[in-house]
Amino acid sequence: MDKINDPYDTFKTKISKYPIEQNHWQAFKEGTTIKQLKAGTCMIKAGDPVQHAYFCITGLFRLFYLLPDGREYNVAFTLEDDFATSYASMINGQPSPYSIEAMEDSIVIEIPYDLLQMLMDRSHMWERFVRVSVERLYTRKEERERELLYLPAIERYQAFLLKYPGLHQRIAQYHIASYIGISPVSLSRLLHPAEH
Template sequence: MYQYYLSLEQMVYQASIVEQDWNRFVERTRVKHVQQGTYLIETGEPVNHAYFCSEGLFRLFYTLADGREYNVGFSPEDDYVTSYGAMVQGQPSTFTIEAMEDSVVIEIPYDVLKELMDTSHMWERFVRKSVERLYIRKEERERELLYLSAKERYQAFLLKYPGLDKRIAQYHIASYIGVSPVSLSRLLRSDPH
């Protein structure tokens, strides 16, 4: 079970978190196996945990009033996944997070995270850096949707998520870059990278 903590442990030690604080973290979190197609968080649910993806892949998506799904992000291995705003504000999630593959996460209770940040400056710094990465990713995504062509958005997707185009269906990529599956197929036929 400890092998699922290894990549997170490397990140934590780079942040100079002492072994005692790391051990407290491991004792108060748990490894959770998530089957493909399972929702980790659903729209409308309260969010009390953050997750670190040790294995597998998740997609974050909104469901529109007409039932269409709109992918806003993906979280592969060595990435965090949660509805951060909902967790911090104590609000229900406005989007759903689904396992796209059989996955393994480290489930981190928000109250444990808050306690660690309150008692350790290094944990506070580590979490701040993680949140900064999420915020930068969100800003980049907004800029891409506003300023880039469909082809440029596809190229940005390939750079941001190397190899993901081989792991997920094209219609998920199309949803993420804001085009129809037919338009993406046409784009790929005319310029296969």
């Protein structure tokens, strides 16, 4: 693998503000796996056990629920330099309630939960890095719940644009509609009122 495009270099740059000891970094590299996923591939399927976290080096993922009537409901997106997993399932040893699908050809670092636990036990820097990552995830989750409860659809769309800059150019409108909790037709009306 070309050194410039080495996923581990990308990850190390991302965590550079956390000075990780060399032996812990080596343990991380030896205990993780680089995975390439084609667009449309489910990295985690609803009902699967979850034993890994995934750091997105390149690409894009959506986290979605499959509703009883067959509709899919997007709850989050993961872009480059961020984590994707079902944290609650990974921690509690429960099956994932939702699926995580690659929306583009993607490269991730697959990190076993046992390895993360070991590194956090041995290093305050790893503990801090993981804590900050989880805090960011739950902040987003709380913001999204508030948006769905209190904001009208147009403001939910604007919040989506702020939270995921440029993503509207990478995904289909029906995925955005699903995320903000309206139909694709309703989103089209919001964005192009003169045409309706």
